[in-house]
Amino acid sequence: MSKNDIDIDRFDARLAAAYGRDQDKQQQYDEWAASYDADLVDDLDYVAWRAAGDIFAGLVEDRSLRVLDVACGTGLAGEYLRSLGYQNLDGADFSREMLALAEKRKVYDRLWQHDFTTAMDLEEPYDCLLCVGLFAFAVPRITDLHHVVNCVAPGGLCVITVNGAAWRQLSLEAEVYRVAQLHEFEIEQIVEAEYIRQQGIDSRVLVIRR
């Protein structure tokens, strides 16, 4: 993919900066952490964590299962899942500043620092996971999807958002099925959901069975 293939300049500058960047993203999120909730939730009406959380809750009845919030950021999705009754919740993200804010919400039992462009080698894989906001235009690529899916045990359920603008511009649907076949997991559903309302960006929520 080249920068010519994507049109991100029509988005708010804070989003375009994140979508257009492949390098130093960890530092970028470290620097964004303090104003992230105000920028995205308050200014831009970012609702992806609630929309995907509702899809997750509709599929995972047992509130005692071990759940991983992948790319937990400041903990918006984790706090929402906790409010819906999930009791065993951990989070993972590569930004230390994001993780520090997530910890303050006191909804996670454990927080991992991990970069999902690489495998996360877990002694005890999770029962299921929610991943909101990780897959968009830049790294990680959709070809890194298996690094997320492999965090659950075989048979476990994953609910993973993909930015809808990236989904269309990068024609990700065929790629998602190719990655699923390669790494032997099943796409059970692809659900359209809200994402960043003020920017008119929707999402595709992948429901995956490992």
Ligand SMILES: C[S@@+](CC[C@H](N)C(=O)[O-])C[C@H]1O[C@@H](n2cnc3c(N)ncnc32)[C@H](O)[C@@H]1O
């Ligand atoms: C758009 S935010 C979403 C955060 C949170 N899930 C939410 O809905 O508010 C993307 C998050 O992914 C993290 N992230 C980006 N690339 C990552 C990578 N390669 N590995 C781990 N975390 C990453 C960022 O630090 C950031 O917290």
